[in-house]
Amino acid sequence: MADIRSLRDAVAELVHDGDTVAMEGFTHLIPFAAAHEIIRQGITDLTLVRMTPDVIYDQLIGMGVARRLVFSWGGNPGVGSLHRFRDAVENGWPRPLELDEHSHAGMANRYVAGASRLPFAVLRGYRGSDLPERSSTIATVTCPFTGEELAAVAAVNPDVTVIHAQRADRRGNVQLWGLVGVQKEAALAADRVLVTVEEIVDELEPRPDAVVLPSWTVHAVAHVPNGAHPSYAAGYTVRDNDFYQAWDPISRDRETFLAWIREHVLEAP
Amino acid sequence: MADIRSLRDAVAELVHDGDTVAMEGFTHLIPFAAAHEIIRQGITDLTLVRMTPDVIYDQLIGMGVARRLVFSWGGNPGVGSLHRFRDAVENGWPRPLELDEHSHAGMANRYVAGASRLPFAVLRGYRGSDLPERSSTIATVTCPFTGEELAAVAAVNPDVTVIHAQRADRRGNVQLWGLVGVQKEAALAADRVLVTVEEIVDELEPRPDAVVLPSWTVHAVAHVPNGAHPSYAAGYTVRDNDFYQAWDPISRDRETFLAWIREHVLEAP
């Protein structure tokens, strides 16, 4: 049953050095505030999992929080490169970053297997690509009925999944809507689930296209309005496209990046 | 793109002798009216697919429409046996009925594989059960990562899937809500899709927990108010529990059954 608590307490309790952590939100509802709390608490040696690492992981990687990244597309959407990600991979700064790299279809199915508590998932994917050569989590299976060879991807089961949602009720039932991405799967695949929300309400009114995570699948809920910024929460905030553009020059330079983090993360609440 | 047409024309065009036909609706939105039209048109030699054959398939089987049944639970929900189903299986009346029998988890995953256009799906199922001995569509696969042996079930890809929904718009986009069962998967697994609806509207207003099948995945929409009776369409009709109870004595006796079909199906519109 979900406890409602401060973001600081929730992160301290649920996220530990060395954990495999998925912070999901497919271009919407990205849990930036929780990532900043991880930076502030100095948690490190994480294996970070996310289909689209995005600016959120550029920040974590730039601060040396991660030793490994599991992903399928690492760019600043609509803008360009993730410079901290590239600097870590190409130059090992501030530390080397191991990669486990997939296609989106493969990553989505890894979460599906994780949520289903199956050891793998099957897809028609990766055919002819060099990707399987570089990953130990891509293999093949043969259909026992047709003989067709298909791709198999290993389940992802994070120690912790962190997501941002529009609302929770006081019992900790969580509701999100709009682009719901892979959040349900990422949450159900994890051992522990932390959700930051825009609002805590008495009762969750049903909404079109909403996903509900019952309280008994969530470990902590933290009330963090605008906790997805510069991403957004449909119905509450809008995507700060200017921030994504501004991130490009901020993140190109190590010192500029560190100064930004000092000012906006370490010295912020 | 879906055409909106009469039930008679839609069935005549889309359902042919010998087809594999799935008429889905998990205890809700069961397309009875379409089944009755199949009986009236004398279509025969069908392979019928449905997780819960229910009274709808008891009627089709009793009329000799089916040569084969693919299913996972064949009872009259809340009441008892399906007597026409039993008579066909136990006594070959009015014709023998081949069975391909699964668990619900297996059948649901067969539809998932069908909708995904994969040849099979993987589940942790059937362990220790005698069911696999009687089915050629249950096998095993070995996880290439962990070595665990899991069940594999063959995809179901019906020639035609028939479902009932609450609404369609004039372009043929279909919307259903409430218990949505396995209808999306059954529709997306099929070559042809026929949907009967309670109402045709100018615009589909978004609804909580609604599934939308875009027009371009549907081949025909027929306006058939109360087309799920004695099942129901949440928001439009209520389940006729009395009918389900009444079906037990009607269906116990071959002649009573035939008389009922004559009066309520063959001589009805």
Added chain:
Amino acid sequence: MTVNNTATDTATDTATDTATDTATDTATDTATDTATDTGSPAVTWTPDELMTVNAARALSGSRTCFVGIGLPSAAANLARRTSEPDLVLIYESGTLGSKPSRLPLSIGDGELAATADAVVSVPEIFNYWLQAGRIDVGFLGAAQVDRFANINTTVIDRGPGRSEGRLPGAGGAPEIAASCGKVLMVLRHSRRNFVEKLDFVTTVGHGSGPGDRARLGLLGEGPVAVITDLGVLRPDPETAQLVLTEIHPGVTVPQVIEATGWKLRIADTVGVTEPPTQAELAALRALKSGGDTRA
């Protein structure tokens, strides 16, 4: 889980078709008489009520329950109305946290969806919720049970020269029994239902004995209690065989032995279940009549 409710019906049909004994009916009569004799003069109950009340009590301490229609649904809803108000009811039709005010006739009754915390697709309920091992208790009925609490709901051998008698089939049972933390079973007690050897193994309880669940890779601990209209059987921790551990008020041990198709083992100390309380009976009857006794 519609497997379950039909166990009763099918048993009746099979009884009609075949020459098996009528232990259930006999048990029913006896229990009814006894209840009237030994209960508080103001409180009487039927054997089905006795069974349902005891099945509800077995859910004590559970958080989430995968519910079959019929007897299991009645028991789970009664538990939610009495000792376990926060019990999360999960139906295979895709509802998480249903709170029906009356007993649904089928798992498709609209109230199950309308009162749920969330409604999901049938594939999702089986893959993400059941298979994933998230559910504490699976509540099953059965047509035939053997001494290891294995279940047959598929076919009945009707003897030489006759075709198999057809039962409704597996439904969700094989994976419910595999994946839930533990399994409760509820069914009427007769030699027709409690058999020496199953004609078909639809659903594995404890297989052929200790270690079998682990060998088969079944996640949960399997059946922990079989609640009948005569008493309660539980698997012996050493042998995994069902042992009679409790009888209902007024039922005798020989009566249970007589209603069991194998040589039933009896616990060293056989308890007697508490009679239904007035509150339990009132809540159960309100559920069945469609009323709501809660504030």
Added chain:
Amino acid sequence: MTVNNTATDTATDTATDTATDTATDTATDTATDTATDTGSPAVTWTPDELMTVNAARALSGSRTCFVGIGLPSAAANLARRTSEPDLVLIYESGTLGSKPSRLPLSIGDGELAATADAVVSVPEIFNYWLQAGRIDVGFLGAAQVDRFANINTTVIDRGPGRSEGRLPGAGGAPEIAASCGKVLMVLRHSRRNFVEKLDFVTTVGHGSGPGDRARLGLLGEGPVAVITDLGVLRPDPETAQLVLTEIHPGVTVPQVIEATGWKLRIADTVGVTEPPTQAELAALRALKSGGDTRA
């Protein structure tokens, strides 16, 4: 498909980091000049507009399109605003039938969901919609393309002693190129992008030649056109190698050859694409500025 838009950016970064030529920039200048020289005096356009308009035209007759962000999204939205008003736009973020009024910066822009016929989960969009082969056209960008229209968006070999240059990765591209009925590609033309040999095969176009798609079990027919700011390349039906079939107004064939990293084959007859119409340019500029030119 966010793979695509970053192709541009990455190319820029790579150019910054490595000593490759600047064919793209040169081409851009030339095309701009030419357009101004040969178009109607009242109608001028940029090379990107020329490319986008031609990419939009390539969607003629298509019903459903799996859309990448950036150039593909601009082209698909332009097609919906001009020749193909019923074109169904599908974004990997889970939207079916998006009808944005302005060009989204990212595939996560709220308007994509708010204007969609249906919003589904990311696993569903890949499994039930893309993999199932329901989508007519996949629209991709690329960082590197070879003569068989294979794509690299993963890593760039920066030469001996240097670590690989990092590109964004695969995103949805491998399965988009495998599963859609056909594939369109749009990217700026330079020797840096159109290479003799890919440093890494992220996504298969036509593999190593005819028959390779069938051998690999790739469902669709693969890339049918590569639209650049200089012209259009299409695979030769015999060899599956990209051949220059059209140039844009004012572009010369030697200019295209010079901008291609392999010995480019030229069709027997090279067409010249129609200049953008005033209506096309107005619709494209309205999309980019956030306005809506439709009634």
